[in-house]
Amino acid sequence: MEERLAEIGFIGLGVMGEPMCRNLAGKSGRVVRGFDVREEPLARLAGHGVLATANPNELADHCGVIFLSLPSGELVAEICEGANGLLARMSAGDILVDMSTTPVDLTRRLAERAAERGVHFADAPIARTRVAAEQGSLSITVGADERTYAAINPLLACCGTDLTHCGPVGSGQVVKILNNMVMMETVVALSEALAIANRAGVDGATLFDAFAKGSADSFALRNHGMKAVLPQTFPERAFSAAYAYKDLGYALRLAEAVGVQAEGAHVAGAMLRKSIERGDGELYWPVISRVVASGG
Structure with a gap:
């Protein structure tokens, strides 16, 4: 399990996701694997040590912690749910962190499904600008149980300077x-x-x-x-x-x-x-x- 937690997956390398992934690669001391439907951000991140992956399932196979930074709740649900979704492939003890802005009811539903598989879930939506994402000075509001928050706090600190643990899952959203x-x-x-x-x-x-x-x-x-x-x-x-x-x-x-x-x-x-x-x-x-x- 420790070996799995030593690798981080990051899905969604857009305006905010790309610099967050880069900061994780540069500051976390862990192997970081990235996925996006576009090749350009993966090519740029390769120079910072981020390993490109062909699909989200590959991340689930290797990484004990996976971050999502997606433009809508619909995409979050699509990536997570279904027979080939992340939650069907992640292992007990893994952690899934949604840094997207996602509807609260969907967040809590995903957390329940994750718990059924022994996967820990946290919502950690971000605030502030692209410049803050580049600088690693985002504000991040987190919904998670105490143990999960303690586990992901050092990783979130690679991306943000103001972390607020708002309460249980859904509270960050x-x-x-x-x-x-x-x-x-x-x-x-x-x-x-x-x-x-x-x-x-x-x-x-x-x-x-x-x-x-x-x-x-x-x-x-x-x-x-x-x-x-x-x-x-x-x-x-x-x-x-x-x-x-x-x-x-x-x-x-x-x-x-x-x-x-x-x-x-x-x-x-x-x-x-x-x-x-x-x-x-x-x-x-x-x-x-x-x-x-x-x-x-």
Whole structure:
């Protein structure tokens, strides 16, 4: 078993997954094997010692710890479940860590199925930017039992500087999803304030500078507001409006399950949907400010 735990598998080498995998290879002191449907990130990671694998099953055969960093809950379910899924091939004592943003009900279902095979499951969704992923300074919210958290903590520390053990399985997803929900609602409020100020003859930079000195100050203001909404800078290959809409959908799904209306989240969701309908779905998600500025 110790031999299996000495090897790490990583599935999903996208915008965030590739630098996380690279950091694990460089800092963990363990053999790291990677898988992605694209060859380019595997070629780049080969120079950092990551061993390319042909399919996820190969990881399950060799690695006692497997990380997932996938763009949707649907893909997480597809990789994990089924006759040829990871959970059917992993061994008792192995650990499966989902660093994707995944619906809470799916996370808990996968954890139950993992437990049936003696596999330990943790949800560890990430927050912050591509730059933070490159630097290994992500914020990671973790749902796991104490023993599993203790086992994966040194590995997560290769990727993040702020690790929060939020409680049992599913808790990391709850906190991450709600963090995104609050952030998106805040950017809607900032976009509305900017649109009103512009029409009322007040300079947007002056408005946001004053906010930063007062009670409206926030991370969303200083990063999304000042760096994206104010200069109208919405690059591709960032966290897109389409991804944001997906994550907010998970929050609304959770809110419905626990009987909360979450009206503010519904407003943010409507803004994101309109952005996608306008053709801005692949742009950095604060592009919703365009919808606000245009009057919807």
